[in-house]
Amino acid sequence: MALQSLDIVRRSATTTPSPQQRQTTEVAKLIDVTKCIGCKACQSACQEWNDLREEVGINEGSYQNPHDLTANSWTLMRFTETEENGTLEWLIRKDGCMHCADPGCLKACPSPGAIIQYSNGIVDFHEENCIGCGYCIAGCPFDIPRLSPKDGKAYKCTLCSDRVSVGLEPACIKSCPTQALVFGSKEDMIEHANERIADLKERGFENAGLYDPPGVGGTHVMYVLHHADKPQLYDGLPQSPRISGLVGLWKGIFKPLATAALALTALAGFFHYVTVGPNETGEDEEEEKA
Amino acid sequence: MSNDRNPSRIERYSPAERLNHWITALTFLLLSCSGLALFHPALFWFTQFFGGPTWTRILHPYIGVVMFASFGALAFKFWHHNLLTRNDIVWLRRIADVVRNREDRLPEVDRYNAGQKMLFWTMIATIPALLLTGIVIWRPWFAPYFDIGVIRLALLLHAFCAFIMIAGIIVHVYAALWIKGTIGAMVRGSVSRAWARKHHPGWYRRVTGGG
Structure with a gap:
């Protein structure tokens, strides 16, 4: 094995198995939207750690800034106002890569090794192999x-694979003042989420639940939602x-x-050609006309 | 050109038509190599012919526009020779005789046989579809203007149309190698009288005024 701190178990445009003998612990980031205050410290921390700077944008009447994810903004607080639950609610969701167990990006990518999945569940882009x-x-x-x-390359959240590989938590986790963001083994995160969900149900959020969608094999970024029955309320x-x-x-x-x-x-x-053979215009046919 | 004056040779394609055909053929070759490179990882090494993977991605759509324009001129020139007739249906039904070189059992063929016409209409269907779907998926220029559902459909259709087209061209190239005397028609422009009488008797009679 190469000396590397994270094992690559799957790489894009590769038809044979990648090394997967070593089993490392699956990690997960848990985003508890019910604890989020929308301070955007995670957005700043992400840009700080990853040496990215977003352009100064224009206010369009929402706290959401920038308005969408960009190659510089790998995470974004999405703000939604809804009255669907009988009262005005201000829903804030930290958007970014979900690190799917079955990543659609990796499946679609035509360039070998441009997208890789580590055995701990992180899905990472290797931009030097990206063809755009x-x-x-x-x-x-x-x-x-x-x-x-x-540069025409694709970018997204790395789940701070560089930090995780040396035993640190992602930069966004480090910056969260309310512990709405927590990081650990996926197993522990599910356990922690279940405690939170039980607490929310006691407080009257009877549809509170964990968002770990099975359609993509589960994700390594999960949400605790107060309205887990209507995830689309959280900005789609x-x-x-x-x-x-x-x-x-x-x-x-x-x-x-x-192929x-x-x-x-x-x-x-x-x-x-080697059985029936070529269709030749015979010499006699040539002479016939002469 | 000397062939044109040789009484045993008949002109089949003018120099302009040949040039038009070979521009289309060369762009097709570049497009199928670069497209297949990005279609299946086993063929990713084709990207080396284009200066690397990123250059392959950049160049492919521009070459596609050239092929579309070139094929457009070809189609405009030849479409009227490719209208299907009653004889073509019979010819297609007797495809088993075609592949066994038993031409005596086939109905009379004019300038193009039914197989050639089918290829023509396959190209008419796939090349514009490849252009349209190609524009939808062309990054960074046009894809951002389309809905993601449309892009996904275009990606699949682009691959499907390319598959049909490449399969068709493999048959086209093989037929040219299989039917001896054919390649000269598109390389030098002329065919022998015997070839014309054997494979395209209807056309032969029209251009020779009896024969």
């Missing part, structure tokens, strides 16, 4: 990757995300079948 095709954007069920206008968090059937068909069955069919078509031509 944007297939990851089509593959992602959460609309996360962003192409940089500066998908109800049951999964890799699009179109992407699944394209990168699943069609890719090997079509094989093309090879067989050429082979059929060769076999026809």
Whole structure:
């Protein structure tokens, strides 16, 4: 094994298994939206640690700033006002890569090793291998990757893989003043979430629950939601995300079948030539006309 | 050019038509290599012909626009030779005789046989579809203007149309190698009288005024 602190178990555009003998602990970030105060310390910490700077934008009447994820903003507080639950509620959700167990970006990526998955569950982009095709954007069920206008590469949250590899927690976790963000083993995070959910139910949020969508094999970023029955209230968090059937068909069955069919078509031509043989205009036919 | 004056040769394609065909063919070759490189990882090494993976991604759509324009000129020139006739249906039904070189059992063929016409209409269907779907998925220029659902559909259709097209061109290239005397038609522009009489008797009679 190469000397590396995180084991790569899956890489994009690679048809044979990556080394997966060593089993490390699956990690997870738990985002408790019920504790979030929308201070955006996590946004700042993310840019600080990753040496990114967002452009100064324009206020469009919302606390949400910037208005969307960008190649510089890998996490974003999304603010939503809703009256759907009988009272005005201000819902704040920290958006960013969910680190799916079955990542659509990795499935769609055509460049070997541009997207990799570590055995601890983190999905990371290796931009030096990125070709800028944007297939990851089509593959992602959460609309996360962003192409940089500066270098044409795709960027997203790394779950601070560089920090995690040396035993530190992600920068956003470190900065959260209310412990709405916690990080640890996925098992511990689920346990912690269940305590929080029980507490919320006691306080009258009977639909409180954990968001760890099974359609993508579960995620390594999870939410505690007060309205787990209506995740779309939180600025369109998908109800049951999964890799699009179109992407699944394209990168699943069609890719090997079509490639094989093309090879067989050429082979059929060769076999026809060596059995039936070429269709020649005979010399007698040439003379006939003369 | 000397062939044109040789009484045993008949002109089939003018120099302009040949040039048009080969621009289309060369752009097709570049497009299929770069496209397949990004389609299946086993063929990713094709990117080395284009100056690396990122250059492959950058160049592919521009080459596609050139092929579309070039094929457009070709189609405009040849579409009227490719209208299907009753004889073509019979020809297709007797495809088993076609692949066994038993041309005596086939109905008379004019300038193009039914197989050639099918290829023409396959290209007519796939090349514009490849252009349209290609624009939808073209980053960074056009893709951001389309809904993600449309982009996903375009990605799948682009791959599917390319598959149909490449399969069609493999048959097209093989047919040119299989039917001896054909390649000269597109390389030098002319065919022998015997070739024309054997494979395209209807056309032969029209251009020779009887024969």
